Amino acid sequence: xxxxxxxxxxxxEDPAEAEIPSHKLLLRAGYMRRIGSGVYAYLPLLWRVLQKxxxxxxxxxxxxxxxxxxxxxxxxxxxxxxxxxxxxxxxxEGIMFALTDRQGRELGLGPTHEEVITAVARDxxxxxxxxxxxxxxxxxxxxxxxxxxxxxxRGREFIMKDAYSFDVDEAGMxxxxxxxxxxxxxxxxxxGLAFRAVDADSGAIGGSGSQEFMVLAEAGxxxxxxxxxxxxxxxxxxxxSRPAEAVPSSFKTYEKRETPNTPTIASLAKFLDCSPTxxxxxxxxxxxxxxxxxxxxxxxxxxDQDVNEVKLQNELTKLAGDYKATAVIxxxxxxxxxxxxxxxxxLPLGYxxxxxxxxxxQPSKTLVAQxxxxxxxxxxxxxxxxxGSNESGFHVVGANWGSQYPLPRxxxxxxxxxxxxxxxxxxxxxxxxxxxxEIGHIFQLGNKYSKALNATYxxxxxxxxxxxxxxxxxxxSRLAQAAVEQSYDKDGIIWPVAIAPYQVIVxxxxxxxxxQMAAAEQIYNALNQAGVEALLDDREERAGxxxxxxxxxxxxxxxxxxxxxxxxxxxxxxxxxKASQEIQLDQxxxxxxQWIDAELAQ
RNA sequence: CGGGAUGUAGCGCAGUAGGUAGCGUGCCUGCUUUGGGAGCAGGAUGUCGCAGGUUCGAUUCCUGUCAUCCCGACCA
Numbered sequence: 001x002x003x004x005x006x007x008x009x010x011x012x013e014d015p016a017e018a019e020i021p022s023h024k025l026l027l028r029a030g031y032m033r034r035i036g037s038g039v040y041a042y043l044p045l046l047w048r049v050l051q052k053x054x055x056x057x058x059x060x061x062x063x064x065x066x067x068x069x070x071x072x073x074x075x076x077x078x079x080x081x082x083x084x085x086x087x088x089x090x091x092x093e094g095i096m097f098a099l100t101d102r103q104g105r106e107l108g109l110g111p112t113h114e115e116v117i118t119a120v121a122r123d124x125x126x127x128x129x130x131x132x133x134x135x136x137x138x139x140x141x142x143x144x145x146x147x148x149x150x151x152x153x154r155g156r157e158f159i160m161k162d163a164y165s166f167d168v169d170e171a172g173m174x175x176x177x178x179x180x181x182x183x184x185x186x187x188x189x190x191x192g193l194a195f196r197a198v199d200a201d202s203g204a205i206g207g208s209g210s211q212e213f214m215v216l217a218e219a220g221x222x223x224x225x226x227x228x229x230x231x232x233x234x235x236x237x238x239x240x241s242r243p244a245e246a247v248p249s250s251f252k253t254y255e256k257r258e259t260p261n262t263p264t265i266a267s268l269a270k271f272l273d274c275s276p277t278x279x280x281x282x283x284x285x286x287x288x289x290x291x292x293x294x295x296x297x298x299x300x301x302x303x304d305q306d307v308n309e310v311k312l313q314n315e316l317t318k319l320a321g322d323y324k325a326t327a328v329i330x331x332x333x334x335x336x337x338x339x340x341x342x343x344x345x346x347l348p349l350g351y352x353x354x355x356x357x358x359x360x361x362q363p364s365k366t367l368v369a370q371x372x373x374x375x376x377x378x379x380x381x382x383x384x385x386x387x388g389s390n391e392s393g394f395h396v397v398g399a400n401w402g403s404q405y406p407l408p409r410x411x412x413x414x415x416x417x418x419x420x421x422x423x424x425x426x427x428x429x430x431x432x433x434x435x436x437x438e439i440g441h442i443f444q445l446g447n448k449y450s451k452a453l454n455a456t457y458x459x460x461x462x463x464x465x466x467x468x469x470x471x472x473x474x475x476x477s478r479l480a481q482a483a484v485e486q487s488y489d490k491d492g493i494i495w496p497v498a499i500a501p502y503q504v505i506v507x508x509x510x511x512x513x514x515x516q517m518a519a520a521e522q523i524y525n526a527l528n529q530a531g532v533e534a535l536l537d538d539r540e541e542r543a544g545x546x547x548x549x550x551x552x553x554x555x556x557x558x559x560x561x562x563x564x565x566x567x568x569x570x571x572x573x574x575x576x577x578k579a580s581q582e583i584q585l586d587q588x589x590x591x592x593x594q595w596i597d598a599e600l601a602q
Numbered sequence: 603c604g605g606g607a608u609g610u611a612g613c614g615c616a617g618u619a620g621g622u623a624g625c626g627u628g629c630c631u632g633c634u635u636u637g638g639g640a641g642c643a644g645g646a647u648g649u650c651g652c653a654g655g656u657u658c659g660a661u662u663c664c665u666g667u668c669a670u671c672c673c674g675a676c677c678a
Binding site: 009010011012013014015016017019034036037094095111112141143145146147149153154158159160161162212213221309330331332437438439440441473474475476477478479507509510511512513541542543544545546547548549551552560562563571 | 603608612613614615626627628635636637638639640669670671672673674675676677678
């Protein structure tokens with residue numbers, strides 16, 4: 001492609017709309033333009049990148065035995081009502097663009113395709129003989145993100161590869177999952193990215209096992225905890241660890257003490273001159289279920305630990321049936337205003353005890369009249385602990401479960417793992433922290449959707465059994481930007497060769513110089529013939545402009561037909577390292593071809 | 603949805619005690635220059651987000667509204 005003929009517009013300054021480096025660079029280098037909030041036009045350069053990523057994804061999916069298809073984006077509400085997700089996806093989480101057509105039919109714009117693919121499977125898969133099966137598509141998804149952010153990182157319209165596997169049983173599902181796990185490693189390796197596969201929370205999709213593929217970058221929205229030995233890595237939402245040992249309590253007898261102005265753990269520990277690990281912290285949460293019921297939850301946890309709200313929400317979801325509900329649609333620490341809605345008297349904030357009386361709750365039709373009392377594992381083992389007294393200004397010391405307080409019936413893992421914790425598999429390994437961009441997520445769904453939509457097959461014994469499913473996503477457009485986030489310098493983007501829009505850019509520094517232009521043309525043609533994807537900067541610009549643009553756009557190799565032409569040589573510069581060398585005119589194409597092949601083989 | 607901010611030329615920004623707007627960059631033309639976003643000369647470009655109101659007159663003041671961005675709860 002000749003730059004003189006291409007839609008090629010670079011910006012000299014950072015656009016005001018962009019915050020993180022990759023977003024700024026993609027806009028500045030002319031890869032994309034914002035059309036609306038969270039909605040971008042993919043311009044020719046970016047489209048090439050996206051197609052390259054798609055092609056790598058396609059090759060690896062095909063190699064893993066998956067079959068490509070293309071599913072509908074307009075999805076009838078009936079399917080989503082069957083799976084029970086219509087309500088949660090259009091209201092509670094509100095992530096689906098929903099619309100009504102002129103006949104009054106309700107439709108959703110596909111945020112994901114479990115329902116559609118399961119409907120297809122229900123219609124077409126009859127026998128175990130047709131299994132296993134894995135279907136995938138690469139397509140635009142629509143999600144009404146509450147807050148679109150960071151360009152392609154969190155758009156409302158984005159390209160995703162989603163795959164769905166169908167197996168006869170759990171073992172088969174795990175095999176399919178394993179294949180996808182390997183395929184994802186291959187995809188990311190081939191795209192030239194530094195990444196880590198981590199244990200993940202399966203969130204709204206549901207299911208059992210799940211892993212995320214994180215591209216490591218400072219701007220990542222997720223925190224990853226891992227061990228040096230490579231044995232453990234998890235999203236902080238999911239991570240487990242051994243907390244630090246509790247310091248044995250220095251309080252021997254139970255008594256109430258005056259502790260003025262100690263509403264926080266830190267202030268209390270200082271006042272009593274004890275370790276936060278001796279304190280029992282009681283945190284109040286307010287939960288809203290999709291049945292309309294509100295529930296107040298009191299979580300007791302060791303003072304030095306924090307509650308992991310994702311874990312808490314998962315546990316509360318398991319209990320949804322007790323409240324005639326199927327999902328949690330809200331979880332918050334009630335603020336003063338929320339407390340006023342239900343508290344019969346001011347709460348002893350900062351001084352709450354695990355036995356905070358239910359009489360604090362104003363009876364109401366939509367509010368459960370008792371606190372749900374949960375205790376984290378770390379707090380179960382505490383002896384002679386310090387905790388609130390339900391009276392402002394006073395705590396108790398030397399308290400014990402069973403003596404002063406009944407141990408809550410539900411003892412769960414609700415704590416947030418953090419950097420420096422000891423790993424479960426090997427206490428000598430300490431958790432390290434890194435930030436990551438989630439570009440892939442694989443799930444073992446089990447039969448959640450197949451049961452809901454009645455997608456069954458007949459097994460060898462002639463029985464009708466629900467299909468065992470898995471689902472697997474890769475954010476294709478997000479991956480493109482993540483690659484930039486991971487690889488850039490002060491001059492611009494540094495694309496890995498495998499996904500660069502073009503592999504080489506040929507620059508004639510002086511467009512007025514006939515020899516330079518002729519040499520550039522000749523090399524450009526030879527590169528094309530050799531199957532190298534090349535750009536020719538034949539614009540009537542000065543050398544500086546051309547070099548700056550080439551670096552900003554991030555083409556891996558630059559060939560300059562400049563001064564060295566006198567000696568029959570051209571200069572070849574590697575974008576990533578800025579390393580430059582002079583190569584004979586007649587050898588440059590073969591050399592470049594070799595370099596590219598070596599890069600692509602990695 | 604809660605909190606904070608911003609809408610003026612393609613992009614980045616200034617400005618108007620109320621009198622229809624400017625800087626940088628980019629764009630167009632010409633000459634010079636030609637290995638790191640050149641120099642000189644000339645030129646084009648705006649419903650001042652939108653709608654009401656006040657006023658002789660509103661981009662400026664008032665009211666409303668829409669959009670966008672940032673910080674929090676959701677996700678490839």
